[in-house]
Amino acid sequence: MGTVVGTVEDRREMFDVSAQTRITPFSSTNQIGNPVAYKLVRVAGDGRLVPATDEEILEVNETDVHSASDACQSLGYLPTEGSPSRLSQLEETSEVINLGLLRSDNVEPSTDQVNSQSEYSEEFLQKVEQDERLVMVSTPPDANIQCCNENNMFDEDQVHHEPLPFSSDVQNGCDVNQSNTVEPSSPKETALPAAAASQKPDFALVRGEICLDNLPIKALQETFRATFGRETTVKDKTWLKRRITMGLTKSFDVPTTNLTIKDNKLVGNQVKSNDVSDDVRATNVKEAPSSSAYHVNGHSKEASAHSLGVNHYWATEDFSCEERAAKRVRKPTRRYIEELSKTDDKSVVISKDHRLSEKSEVRSVSVSSGKRVTVTRVVPLGGSEVEVPYVSHVRRSRPRENFMALMECHTSCLEAKASGGESNLLNSEVVSPGSVVKSASGPIQNELATSHNNTNEENILTEADQDIEPDSSGNSSDEYNNTGTPMMQGGGLRRKHHRAWTLSEVTTLVEGVSKYGAGKWSEIKKLSFSSHSHRTSVDLKDKWRNLLRASFAQSPSNNVGSFKKHGSMHIPVEILLQVRELAEKQSLVPPNHR
DNA sequence: GTTAGGG
């Protein structure tokens, strides 16, 4: 693969984190378009990494901001002045704060960068040693496994391509690895390993797992600050870990792409949207080595794992767009979106796991080596953010209940005013919100009883009678008591208030439809159902829909007096026939005719 | 705020 047809848009994929030893958070100190690079440092022998702290970031600032912008230019990515750069947009958009920058040394290592790098990697070593003493107490150095991920990847590369001079070094003990340097002959490779080896042979630059597990809270907080560019006062270790992990994870999300650089120029790249959208996971797991390749200066090095496990942000966006265009007229519901995002997130995690198992993971960020990454999400709560397991976020309960009750109360107020009288009813309803917490069983039985009675009585009720229907006064309080208790004894969710439609209601509805027309639900509600405080216009609509179904489901040959075979309520066939008649009539008659 | 339609 590695075909190269690219659009300018796709150049951002150059920001493929690709094994950079740093990612670039946009810290508060350094806004938009002025990316600060910071290093992730692998701490001690176990492969754990911590992001650099602010001091270190500052150090980096001078050199790397500069080199980063160099990178942009050499890659053809121009954070156009005057208009906000893509990065800044990204920054604004979400938690995708950290978008890794492809460093220029991928293409064109300059001595400047090299120097600066070796400089501050030394500083890091010191820092690391401190950290080590601080936190690495219990972890044996030989636990250092994951840091070789990238190396393995390069190993693969070796198989497929030309041998890489430094790959063997790299594999032995996970030595310093600057594999983001594409040119093996770059001075960096000589400089850095030396520096690292002198102090800590085992020390490797980022390239693998970040283990936050054993960090003390303080360190976590610092890491947090380094990652997100802001302080945190949270002392919850778990929260911090997750938060950091998330931040880092997201920073590694970059689209899968093909991209070719030749002679320090971006020759082209290609996002085969089919490939991407087809099966992201497949791409992540296996395909990438062949699907995303960097060709630099004649050296062909596959960036596989870099762009591989990665992001679905853009990819899935395209994907879902396509899908939507194809078969959706309606906007996807929130539920749909959430479910989509859920599966998406899952796939990310899964893919990463896959890659872990394939030892080709470069950027998997897991909370600790063995443990699973918990998929969580952060929800704002009372000003602070709370992390919750990322299960379906669909609101199944009805927070709106009170609101609905009020609404209904309101409407019934109006109705009461309009029709005069019924102040008793009104009062009884208004009281109810205070008495929300009641056991559900009582009202239910009550409700059933009353509605049963109603059914019997209402057969002879006329519309005029309905104002004094026992229903009205008797049920209204029940209704609102139910409102507050959607939970049943069993703990399951139960419908808030199920009130069977009485025959009189049905007939009223039918009459209303015949008078005002189907679809004029609010009118019908207002004019015919004024006394039925509980049937909303939506209810009417739903009921009518059901009636229609019932009426058309029933064979026309049925005689009057026969009843629905099964169903909670027996709707006399004459009513069904009437419904049907109305339906047919109204479907023919233009709505405004009436 | 109402209506339509899926769930």
Place this chain on the structure above:
DNA sequence: CCCTAAC
């Protein structure tokens, strides 16, 4: 009955 997009 509930939810929510669309109007």
